[in-house]
Amino acid sequence: MADNHQRRVTQEHHHMPAIQRHLEDIVNTMNDGLMVVGPDGSLLLVNDALCRMIGYRRDELLGRSCTLLDCDSCEGILRHGGTHWCRLFTLGNIHHKRCVVMRKDGSYVSVLKNAAVLKDDKGDIIAAVETLTDISELDRKDEQIVRLSRLLDSEKGFRGIIGLSPPMQKVFDLTEKAAQSDAPVIIYGESGTGKELIARAIHDLGPHREGPYIQVNCAALNESLLESELFGHVKGAFTGATSHREGRFEAANGGDIFLDEIGDVPLSIQVKLLRVLENKTVERVGDHRPIRVDVRIITATNRDLPKMVREGTFREDFFYRINVIPIYLPPLRQRMEDLPLLVDFFLEQHRRKGKRVQGVHPQAMAALMAYRWPGNVRELKSTLEYACVVTEDGLIRPEHLPPHVMQAQDVVCTTRTAPSGFPQKSTVDAQKPHRDRRQELIDALRRTGGNQSEAARILGISRVTVWNRMKRYQIDLRKVIAE
């Protein structure tokens, strides 16, 4: 038995020189691309499959540098100041590495790379052999799976954000892409469109997801409070600064900071934020020592920043710094096909909390579809909350909707559809006389015993808007509650 085996091995060895002569034919029968690269990075041997995969003729490749493939993983090594042209020569081999290489026509192909170095008798590296498997089809299938599971999972939406309409699908795609990069993202959209949810999704999907996520509402604080909130202060920096305090930027180090209502930031603080973006350092109020921070900035606003730049109320240089990846969240009235999904989603949330909810009567649904939703999804959410409280048998009928939702139907029929794209004030909301809005707010504050967040939820506006309106309409909370 052992003798037979030995004989076979000897015979096979005997044939080796002849087989080696056919080495080229052998590598050319492979489906995978193959290349042999010299220590200086020049291509010594390529097979037919590789030429097909990247669209070059053999004579265009041989002798050229393998950097012409512009492989994304190799680029990283060169950029990081490596001494070798390729990390392969220090690692010895590479297994199943997903990379992207460039074809002759400039398009890219996803490949799975395996590689090993070849050594001479003395153990010196003489070349490296690499095989490349085209996995672009696999990539396409992966993308398809993501899209389909998103559809199947529409109840939970994109990380809890509901929307199957084309504009929302675009937002989700862009959110995923933006999350991968470190560049500043700005989210535009009217109040209640879900800007906070998108900001959170960017953090959860991004490279800093293990780090902190800090949210600051820039409209809720006055100039000096905002400054010390963002950058911190040292003891004695101002009256009341009885101890050192870390700012939100320091707290966000290694993570993401979400600056909501960035359009409300005073010009003096915009200058300081610009400096943080440019130098990646912050200075505490009352101290000039720079503190290094590695933070990605996500901002959001319902204001028209380009207009503010033109009017001189927003710094142009700061605008360009934060406006790197803009994401526009469409108002609900421009994606009404999402409304039934959102209704199902919110009613299900009520069911889970133990409420008896049968569904929405077709007439009530027609009313919901006719309304223009100036407070967007937040307003829809609170409308359904209200309806779930007032319905007795769990079926939401027209009479269970807040009066303004029903009344607005006539107005809606006559108002022009707002042009798409840029966030703007709702026509319906803007048309409401101030007197009505003041009374509406007073009623809501009374119902909630002066709780501004609750009042905001009832009205479908943000807490900041409640606060702004209270100031604008000179509403004295103590008087409202006492009356």
Ligand SMILES: Nc1ncnc2c1ncn2[C@@H]1O[C@H](COP(=O)(O)OP(=O)(O)OP(=O)(O)O)[C@@H](O)[C@H]1O
């Ligand atoms: N697409 C959505 N799917 C599910 N819930 C949503 C969606 N959009 C918004 N919401 C809900 O609506 C409410 C308002 O959303 P969010 O606070 O993110 O809005 P916003 O645009 O940041 O508002 P503001 O500008 O007033 O701060 C939240 O309760 C949020 O969970």
